[in-house]
Amino acid sequence: MYDLIIAGGGPAGSTAAYRAAKDGLSVLVIEKESYPRDKTCGGGVSQKAVDIIGKIDKELIEREVFGARIFLPDYRNFTGMLDDRVAIMTRRENLDRWLINRAENSGAVIQDGEKVLDIVFGADYVEVVTPKNRYRSRMVIGSDGVNSTVARKSGIRTRWGDGVGLCLEAEVELGEALTDECVGDKLTEFYFIGEWGYGWVFPKSDRISIGIGGWGTRLHDPKTLFRRFVRNVSLQKNIDIEDKMNNVNIHRIPAGGFDRRIHSDRVLLTGDAAGFVDPFLGEGIYYAVKSGEIAAEVATGAVESDDFSERFLDEYVLKCEKEFNYDLKSALRFAKITYGRLDLFLNALRSDNRLFMEYLRTVRGDMTYTDFNRWCVLRSPVTLAKLICNR
Ligand SMILES: Cc1cc2nc3c(=O)[nH]c(=O)nc-3n(C[C@H](O)[C@H](O)[C@H](O)COP(=O)(O)OP(=O)(O)OC[C@H]3O[C@@H](n4cnc5c(N)ncnc54)[C@H](O)[C@@H]3O)c2cc1C
Numbered sequence: 292m293y294d295l296i297i298a299g300g301g302p303a304g305s306t307a308a309y310r311a312a313k314d315g316l317s318v319l320v321i322e323k324e325s326y327p328r329d330k331t332c333g334g335g336v337s338q339k340a341v342d343i344i345g346k347i348d349k350e351l352i353e354r355e356v357f358g359a360r361i362f363l364p365d366y367r368n369f370t371g372m373l374d375d376r377v378a379i380m381t382r383r384e385n386l387d388r389w390l391i392n393r394a395e396n397s398g399a400v401i402q403d404g405e406k407v408l409d410i411v412f413g414a415d416y417v418e419v420v421t422p423k424n425r426y427r428s429r430m431v432i433g434s435d436g437v438n439s440t441v442a443r444k445s446g447i448r449t450r451w452g453d454g455v456g457l458c459l460e461a462e463v464e465l466g467e468a469l470t471d472e473c474v475g476d477k478l479t480e481f482y483f484i485g486e487w488g489y490g491w492v493f494p495k496s497d498r499i500s501i502g503i504g505g506w507g508t509r510l511h512d513p514k515t516l517f518r519r520f521v522r523n524v525s526l527q528k529n530i531d532i533e534d535k536m537n538n539v540n541i542h543r544i545p546a547g548g549f550d551r552r553i554h555s556d557r558v559l560l561t562g563d564a565a566g567f568v569d570p571f572l573g574e575g576i577y578y579a580v581k582s583g584e585i586a587a588e589v590a591t592g593a594v595e596s597d598d599f600s601e602r603f604l605d606e607y608v609l610k611c612e613k614e615f616n617y618d619l620k621s622a623l624r625f626a627k628i629t630y631g632r633l634d635l636f637l638n639a640l641r642s643d644n645r646l647f648m649e650y651l652r653t654v655r656g657d658m659t660y661t662d663f664n665r666w667c668v669l670r671s672p673v674t675l676a677k678l679i680c681n682r
Pocket residue numbers: 298299300301302303304321322323324330331332333334335336337405406407408434435436437438439440458459460502542543544561562563564568573574575576577579
């Protein structure tokens with residue numbers, strides 16, 4: 292019997308596995324895909340996420356990003372840059388393989404190509420059922436993404452309800468020179484050009500990630516919207532992105548900041564499975580690795596105390612709340628206000644460079660959304676009042 296089984300080997304699962312194995316637990320990760328496997332994602336890893344991951348292989352860094360170019364609905368644009376690195380651009384196929392190898396090297400057993408179908412609770416164990424095997428452990432971490440089987444089978448959550456969005460993304464190989472020409476150096480691009488959410492173009496070394504995302508029901512006919520977005524970006528840049536595009540990937544994404552159950556007896560949920568994603572930007576990798584780290588710490592405490600009760604595991608909820616979940620609630624307030632009057636927010640961002648810089652610092656991890664919201668109130672009570680009153 293293992294101390295810990297982790298369902299899903301994305302950033303949340305591999306970080307939890309790495310930390311728990313380093314702490315001396317016997318750990319099994321069960322991943323339904325076979326590595327190397329891709330995950331639909333922009334691959335942007337904020338500096339605050341890099342800080343948690345720790346010493347990262349330089350080969351994984353496709354580009355370093357110091358700022359962003361923001362596009363308005365009429366494609367006028369403006370740019371903000373920090374002196375410090377805001378994020379690195381990676382390819383998830385490579386990042387996730389590196390993270391899972393690191394977990395394996397620290398002692399975790401990795402079983403890929405095997406899907407978790409069910410979990411069954413015994414008197415003093417949990418049984419994890421796959422098509423090939425039944426594995427036993429003292430507790431389970433559900434790191435199996437937005438469609439989490441662990442969340443459903445443990446009864447923690449049967450459906451998402453509010454706060455789930457949709458993203459469409461394609462990786463388009465342009466070659467290094469054309470990628471430079473397309474996005475420029477050290478920048479990412481964000482397009483706030485429709486009612487449905489935003490679009491992005493992220494540069495990798497020889498390709499771009501291009502995508503759109505939106506919350507709830509705003510994204511009507513997403514495939515047509517995506518094609519139109521790619522065509523318009525192609526026209527703006529005079530680069531034929533559309534013809535070079537092969538696969539278009541669609542993936543759900545949960546918004547953070549809602550009150551949700553994330554644990555039960557013998558079970559913790561992490562990352563997307565718990566709904567830990569920035570509701571304004573859609574950033575999830577930071578929250579995945581942070582919650583994975585906390586889950587490993589709490590699981591180690593549970594094994595040491597031989598106590599796997601929901602009450603003991605409340606510690607996980609409290610730590611997540613303190614470290615980032617309270618702040619996701621601030622991010623949700625910020626997202627509701629800004630998406631409610633995006634024109635006002637974008638105007639404020641364009642006319643107040645300091646505001647732009649502070650937001651970039653928030654993404655980088657120098658300040659929290661809670662600090663940022665407070666800073667906005669002090670900086671510009673009039674602008675904020677207008678934003679709130681016109682919601
Ligand atoms: C289009 C798009 C673009 C995004 N861009 C960014 C970005 O640029 N930066 C950023 O920070 N975030 C981004 N995100 C969010 C980010 O991708 C997620 O928040 C992050 O991947 C969550 O990590 P995770 O480990 O919780 O889940 P995942 O990365 O989804 O990993 C879950 C793993 O579980 C496995 N799995 C699922 N079901 C089972 C099962 N039944 N049994 C076994 N294994 C299972 C999956 O195969 C997968 O490997 C984006 C999301 C989308 C959809």
